[in-house]
Amino acid sequence: MEYQPIIGLEIHSELKTQTKMFCDCLNDPEEKHPNTNICPVCVGHPGTLPVANLKAVEAVLKLGFALNSRIPKDSKFDRKNYFYPDLPKGYQISQYDKPLALGGALEIKNQKSNIKIRITRIHLEEDTARLQHSEDGKSSLVDFNRAGVPLMELVTEPDLRNAEDTVKFAKELQLILRYLEISDADMEKGQFRVEVNISLSPENPNNKSQIPNKLGTKVEIKNLNSFRVVGEAIDYEIRRQGEALEKGEVLKQETRGWDDAKKRTVSQRSKEDSHDYRYFPEPDLPLLDLTKLDLEAIKVSVPELPAQKRIRFAKEYGLSDLQTEILIGDRWLAKFFEESMSEFKLQIPNPKSQTLVNYLTSDLMGLMNKEGVKLSELKINPEDFSELVFMVEQGELSSRMAKNILLEMYKTGLDPHEIIKEQGISQVSDRGAIELVVKEVIDANPKAVADYKKGKENALAFLMGQSMAKLKGQGNPKVLIQTLKKIINL
Ligand SMILES: [Zn+2]
Known part of the structure; x- marks a missing residue:
């Protein structure tokens, strides 16, 4: 029998607010000293009162607008009761029947088509403390710095069918x-956590709709700490469930984890139903009246999203899919690229973006990756960067000289003209000296010359490279190419 995997996701993401969800403690994921950012509220002392952080509420609403969710008139916090050492109150403040955002969708593109994954809901809750277990397994320590950090939870409809699309969806949401x-x-x-719900449904070839007509037993996979692991766990689980069903076994509704060493999922516990948590309204927090917030301002604060940028970049700059993906994958990089291009346009009407993209994504990014420098910390500004690329395009700088100057710009933040002046970088533009070199190269490479005369443009590039090497990379490329053509055609 054929089975169709039915996959839905629950994604948690820590929001980067200044303070925690229900107290004024700092929300600082970089804090290395345990139990520094804590107070009686977030360590769950009796008698304390939570106050909801509106910035966190607004952040979830912003995501709601970005995914075209419906924002209800009001929203409510509830207590989710369970016991665990990382949860001193004995309950987590979460949201049950009145989340902040309902419905909406996120579209992704796979190899065949665009698929729309429907969003069920997005709600807000508090993160738990972090447990550290000793190596001998005999003791555990609790760090409350993370306790009470705002945590968004997004739940999707079971619209995904395979590992590849699922990973793509999670990556796109992360980017958003x-x-x-x-x-x-x-x-x-641990700021972005993906949980996968997966079941196998007996496939009905006549069912063309997105919704399967029969659902199998749902298994939840938790603690997937990389996109690679998400993909591997889904593939494994599809195989495991399929084999069990073939043997006529009855699958258990359960929560499983991932054993990365053995590359398999392992049973952790039987899955709770929501009634196990005995949800009830949080009596210490009032109903949130969302109509009192400036929803319009939140809505207009949603920037151009990756999907829109992808379409515009391909159209406006004629980039390949791969180049577009590299640029879009980092908001700062996309911004730097666009600012450089608009400077570039001031110098050349209808410039080609290829040289600029190459210098940006391979040379500049290469320097940055080597030293782990972020674009937001970069000393080079887009104006100077485009100036450098302009000089290359105009044939005023050889690519070797440009790379050296770029390295200086990267270190000092100076503009390329200053560097050329300061370092006394001189170009060989003297036609006499260039002619001498070109003649030598032509004499030494009669075959390449003949090829070029037959129309092989590559041969000219070869002769150009040979001449440039003799000039130690310092020849003026424009003068060089003119001289080559002139002498060959004599
Ligand atoms: Zn606190």
Whole structure:
């Protein structure tokens, strides 16, 4: 029998607000000293009262607008009761029947088509403390710095069917959170957590709708700490459930984790139903009247999203899919690129973006990746960067000289003209000296010359490279190419 995997997601993301969700403690994920940012509220002392952080509420609403969700008139906090050492109150303040945003969708593009993944809801809750277990397994320490940090939870409808699309969806959502500047969504730091719900449904070939007509037993996979692991766990689970069903076994509704060493999911506990949590309204927090917020201002604060930028970049700059993806993948990089291009346009009407993209994504990014420098810390401004690329395009600088100057710009933040002046970088533009070199190269490479005369443009590039090497990369490329053509055609 054929089975169709039915996959839905629950994604948690820590919001980057100044303070925690229900107290004034700093929300600082970089804090290294345990139990520094704590107070009686977030360590759950009896008699304390929570106050909701409106910035966190606004952040979730912003995401709601970005995903075309419906924002209800009011919203409510509830207590989710369970016991665990990372939760001193014995309950987590979360949202049950009145979340901040309902519905909406996120579209992703896979190899075949665009698929729309419907969003069920987005709500707000507080993060738990962090447990550190000793190596001998005999003791555990609790760090409350994370306790009470605002945590957004987004739940999707079971619209995904395979690992690849699921990972794509999660990556796109991560990118959106970063574009909205509401979360850094760093998976390695545990700021972005993906939980997968997966079941196999007996496939009905006549069912063309998005919704399967029969659902299998749902298994939840937790603690997936990278996109790679999300993909591997889904593929494994599809195989495991399929084999079990083939053998006629009955699958258990349960929560499983991922064992990365053994590359398999492992049973952790039987899955709770929501009634196990005995949700009830949080009596210490009033109903949130969302109509009192400036919803219009939140809505217009949503910037151009990755999907829109992708279409515009391809159209406006004629970039390949890969180049577009690299640029879009970082909000700062996309901004730097656009600002450089608009400077570039002031110098050349209808400039080609290829040289600029290459210098940006390979040379400049290469320097930055080597030293772990972020674009927001970069000393080079887009104006000077485009000036450098302009000089290359005009044939005033060889690519070797440009790379050296770029390195100086990267270190000092000076503009390229200053560097050329200061370092006394001189170009060989003297036609006499260039002619001498070109003649040598032509004499030494009769085959390339003949090829060029037959119309092979590559041969000219080869001769150009040979001449430039003899000039130690310091020849004026424009003068060089003119001289080559002139002498060959004599
Ligand atoms: Zn606190």
